[in-house]
Amino acid sequence: MRTTEQILVELQAIFIKEFSDKNIILNDGTTANDIAMWDSLTHMGLMDTIERHFEISFSLDEMISFKNVGDLRAAIITKLI
Amino acid sequence: MNPGSLNYFFLLIGTMVIFYLFKENKSKQSILLLASLLFLSFFGIIPVITCVFLSILNFYFAQQAHKGGYGFNKLVIINSFNVIVLLAFRFVNELKMGSLFTAPLIGEQFIAALGIGFYSLQNIGYQIDVYKKRYFPEESLLPFILCNTFFTRVSSGPILNIKVFNTSLSKLPIRLKEEDFTVGLQRILVGLIKKIVIAERFSYYINLYFDGINPGVKTGYDVVAGSFLFTLQLYFDFSGYMDLAIGSARMFGINLNENFNMPLRSQSVSEWWRRWHITLINWFTQYIYYPVAYRFRSKRTLATILAIISTFGISSVWHGFGITYLIWGCLHIVYLIVENFLKKDLIKLNEKLTPYYYSLIFTPFTFMMVSFSNLFFRSNSLQDAKRLLVTLFDLSNFWPKIPFVTWLVHGVHWKMQFLLSLRIGVIFALIYLFFEHKIITRLNQPKFNVLLVAFMIIFLTIFGVFNSGTRFIYMNF
Amino acid sequence: MWKKLLLAILLSGFFLFFGEKVSDFFMKRNPRLKSSYITEVEQNADILILGACEAEMMLDPELFERKTGYKTFNLGESGTRFADNYLYLYQYLKYQKRPKYLILHVSPESFYNADNKLLTTYLHQAFLSDTTVYNVIKELDPEYIRFSKIPFLKYSYYNIYSLYNIIEATGYTALHKKYPPSINGFVSPRPADTVDAFQTIINKVHGYKWSSTEEKYFRKIISLCMHEGIKPIFYKVPYYKGYYDANLFLRDYETKIGRIASENKIPYYVYDTSSLTKDYKNYFWLVNNLLSMKSIPTFNNMFIKDINDNVFLHDSKK
Numbered sequence: 001m002r003t004t005e006q007i008l009v010e011l012q013a014i015f016i017k018e019f020s021d022k023n024i025i026l027n028d029g030t031t032a033n034d035i036a037m038w039d040s041l042t043h044m045g046l047m048d049t050i051e052r053h054f055e056i057s058f059s060l061d062e063m064i065s066f067k068n069v070g071d072l073r074a075a076i077i078t079k080l081i
Numbered sequence: 082m083n084p085g086s087l088n089y090f091f092l093l094i095g096t097m098v099i100f101y102l103f104k105e106n107k108s109k110q111s112i113l114l115l116a117s118l119l120f121l122s123f124f125g126i127i128p129v130i131t132c133v134f135l136s137i138l139n140f141y142f143a144q145q146a147h148k149g150g151y152g153f154n155k156l157v158i159i160n161s162f163n164v165i166v167l168l169a170f171r172f173v174n175e176l177k178m179g180s181l182f183t184a185p186l187i188g189e190q191f192i193a194a195l196g197i198g199f200y201s202l203q204n205i206g207y208q209i210d211v212y213k214k215r216y217f218p219e220e221s222l223l224p225f226i227l228c229n230t231f232f233t234r235v236s237s238g239p240i241l242n243i244k245v246f247n248t249s250l251s252k253l254p255i256r257l258k259e260e261d262f263t264v265g266l267q268r269i270l271v272g273l274i275k276k277i278v279i280a281e282r283f284s285y286y287i288n289l290y291f292d293g294i295n296p297g298v299k300t301g302y303d304v305v306a307g308s309f310l311f312t313l314q315l316y317f318d319f320s321g322y323m324d325l326a327i328g329s330a331r332m333f334g335i336n337l338n339e340n341f342n343m344p345l346r347s348q349s350v351s352e353w354w355r356r357w358h359i360t361l362i363n364w365f366t367q368y369i370y371y372p373v374a375y376r377f378r379s380k381r382t383l384a385t386i387l388a389i390i391s392t393f394g395i396s397s398v399w400h401g402f403g404i405t406y407l408i409w410g411c412l413h414i415v416y417l418i419v420e421n422f423l424k425k426d427l428i429k430l431n432e433k434l435t436p437y438y439y440s441l442i443f444t445p446f447t448f449m450m451v452s453f454s455n456l457f458f459r460s461n462s463l464q465d466a467k468r469l470l471v472t473l474f475d476l477s478n479f480w481p482k483i484p485f486v487t488w489l490v491h492g493v494h495w496k497m498q499f500l501l502s503l504r505i506g507v508i509f510a511l512i513y514l515f516f517e518h519k520i521i522t523r524l525n526q527p528k529f530n531v532l533l534v535a536f537m538i539i540f541l542t543i544f545g546v547f548n549s550g551t552r553f554i555y556m557n558f
Numbered sequence: 559m560w561k562k563l564l565l566a567i568l569l570s571g572f573f574l575f576f577g578e579k580v581s582d583f584f585m586k587r588n589p590r591l592k593s594s595y596i597t598e599v600e601q602n603a604d605i606l607i608l609g610a611c612e613a614e615m616m617l618d619p620e621l622f623e624r625k626t627g628y629k630t631f632n633l634g635e636s637g638t639r640f641a642d643n644y645l646y647l648y649q650y651l652k653y654q655k656r657p658k659y660l661i662l663h664v665s666p667e668s669f670y671n672a673d674n675k676l677l678t679t680y681l682h683q684a685f686l687s688d689t690t691v692y693n694v695i696k697e698l699d700p701e702y703i704r705f706s707k708i709p710f711l712k713y714s715y716y717n718i719y720s721l722y723n724i725i726e727a728t729g730y731t732a733l734h735k736k737y738p739p740s741i742n743g744f745v746s747p748r749p750a751d752t753v754d755a756f757q758t759i760i761n762k763v764h765g766y767k768w769s770s771t772e773e774k775y776f777r778k779i780i781s782l783c784m785h786e787g788i789k790p791i792f793y794k795v796p797y798y799k800g801y802y803d804a805n806l807f808l809r810d811y812e813t814k815i816g817r818i819a820s821e822n823k824i825p826y827y828v829y830d831t832s833s834l835t836k837d838y839k840n841y842f843w844l845v846n847n848l849l850s851m852k853s854i855p856t857f858n859n860m861f862i863k864d865i866n867d868n869v870f871l872h873d874s875k876k
Contacts, residue, residue, distance in 0.1 A: 043374075548716055
């Protein structure tokens with residue numbers, strides 16, 4: 001069972017790898033506006049990586065509804081439980 | 082009746098007076114509906130019947146389907162119907178008067194035909210949302226029809242979300258608030274200025290460039306000038322309409338979504354599509370792009386490419402039938418895919434150059450790319466587009482063979498009247514674009530400024546092109 | 559709020575009203591428009607030339623004066639229709655001495671109504687206060703009259719044209735430029751090196767329709783002449799032969815014009831048979847009926863000889 005902090009750390013690693021940008025630092029308030037590479041064109045790929053990593057699956061509506069990393073993390077936690 | 086014509090304002094003012102005479106919310110809604118139907122009836126009885134019929138059909142269909150379990154089959158049936166009606170209307174219109182965007186931009190049939198495009202998309206989206214259980218179907222018919230027909234925006238958008246629109250309908254103001262009135266008036270005035278002072282002024286020249294009545298295009302320079310002008314005209318015309326729609330709706334205390342966010346400042350084509358015709362793009366993103374990208378997300382980049390192709394493929398068909406729209410769509414598909422591949426490099430370049438210099442290079446570049454695609458968007462036929470391309474890439478004949486000073490004083494081949502008018506238009510457009518952010522902020526300030534409003538009225542009256550002069554196209558001799 | 563709105567409207571209304579009056583003043587004095595020749599300068603002409611560019615640029619009053627001894631004034635203006643010509647004649651008679659002869663250019667194309675353009679409204683903007691002018695505009699361009707009620711909109715309605723004209727006229731007045739630039743109204747065509755090479759438009763023309771409104775104003779010019787005791791003479795400049803051969807129906811129109819002329823006992827001179835029509839080098843730019851600077855004197859001499867022999871000498875013998 002992962003802690004919420006652990007999830008954030010893992011997410012940060014995924015983001016860094018996905019967007020090949022070492023400078024990414026995530027917190028709950030981080031939105032797509034804060035990360036240059038994160039937009040509607042790369043969103044689905046990112047979601048796919050996250051799904052595979054945590055072995056969970058999101059619905060389309062869930063994926064679109066994330067407004068920031070906090071939403072994403074909360075959704076991951078509910079799926080993991 | 083055109084939005085922006087005298088009749089439109091008579092309707093708007095008349096509706097406002099009656100609207101604020103009544104106190105009950107229901108009566109206010111009914112008045113708005115009546116005004117909207119009256120507005121539609123100016124285009125003929127068929128738009129009224131179609132619009133009301135489609136609204137009622139979609140309304141009851143969603144209710145019934147929801148009660149009996151909204152299956153995928155039902156969704157396919159209703160939305161196929163919506164799409165077929167939309168396409169049929171477009172097709173008939175195209176047969177009658179040629180392609181939508183090459184027809185005179187102010188043509189009334191054009192507006193009616195474009196209107197069905199917008200509310201059909203709303204209905205299709207509504208059905209999908211109800212099917213996906215994003216919300217419950219609407220309970221009352223009146224707001225639903227009003228959402229489709231609302232007269233300030235039926236002809237040109239913005240595309241509404243029924244739920245959001247309903248929220249503002251339930252909170253219609255009892256008395257006209259100073260804030261609504263001021264912002265509404267300022268938006269209407271600036272919309273008229275954009276449309277009448279700038280876009281109408283350009284339309285005369287664009288006809289000459291693209292419609293081949295006069296040999297307006299002789300060198301590559303003319304093609305470049307024509308395509309730049311057209312992009313500017315399209316922006317000022319369309320965003321002017323939006324200001325009118327949003328400002329008029331504000332008079333009834335209704336906030337419509339913004340449809341443009343300074344698109345000419347985009348530094349990439351994908352940014353352009355986040356800033357240009359936002360509600361349409363949002364619709365396409367929500368109902369086409371994301372579902373496709375979601376379905377194939379495990380294929381990574383391929384999924385993105387597929388999603389881009391389907392989005393712009395459908396978008397180009399929505400804009401019009403014909404090979405030129407298809408080429409336009411394909412160009413944007415290529416732009417976006419290339420940008421997607423170069424994204425990391427571009428971000429690095431941005432850091433290297435600093436954002437300021439990066440924007441100096443990529444803002445004009447994006448404008449050029451979009452203008453180039455608009456050559457196809459505006460061309461009447463493939464042959465015309467080909468002719469323009471051949472002229473454009475005939476580099477030996479790019480610059481008109483006249484001395485620079487002659488060009489500066491006399492232009493290329495316009496008479497002095499036309500040259501002055503064109504240059505005034507370009508200067509106004511550039512000034513507006515340069516101060517766009519400040520102007521928009523100023524206009525949204527709720528305090529009534531007598532001098533500002535008076536200035537806008539004077540400016541509009543002195544520089545407005547109320548008759549774009551197409552009647553005088555043969556004036557040259 | 560309402561007070562502020564009212565104030566804004568009053569403020570702008572006042573400004574625009576003032577602007578309209580100032581523009582009225584200058585527009586009447588724009589030396590490039592023929593209206594200023596009528597209202598500002600005494601002409602004393604015996605022969606008045608009227609028509610569109612075929613008259614303005616193809617008939618040289620100086621040649622007329624030299625050969626006939628009659629003082630001649632060219633009131634033709636590019637792009638005008640019969641209704642414009644009618645208003646010009648009306649205005650001319652209002653401000654100037656009555657001429658003896660009126661030479662009017664009439665061709666099949668004068669009755670062809672491209673884009674429903676019946677009136678070059680912006681030429682008459684400054685004279686809306688005259689009821690005759692007002693009524694003609696109201697008949698032919700009602701939309702304009704509707705807009706012209708709003709202060710300044712009578713100028714901004716045809717903004718593309720008027721704005722430049724106002725600025726030009728103001729410039730002329732401020733700089734005290736020689737006034738008017740051409741003393742007899744003749745505007746010679748631009749020399750060939752500033753315009754594009756002649757392009758032969760000998761395509762078949764479609765959608766040619768005889769406009770009844772044009773005919774109405776054509777007849778109005780005739781009856782105004784009859785009423786005032788002016789003798790009209792109609793003519794048609796030589797058209798490029800290739801164009802005529804491709805559009806044979808133009809001959810029918812010509813016959814129709816000839817019939818109206820003979821009904822009123824007016825001579826109609828047609829110059830299609832002349833040697834000028836065969837060679838496209840006698841034409842200038844892309845229009846089929848605009849003669850080059852080289853061929854204008856040839857045509858003028860031909861025309862002047864004809865009217866001198868058949869009309870002027872005949873009249874003076876009486």
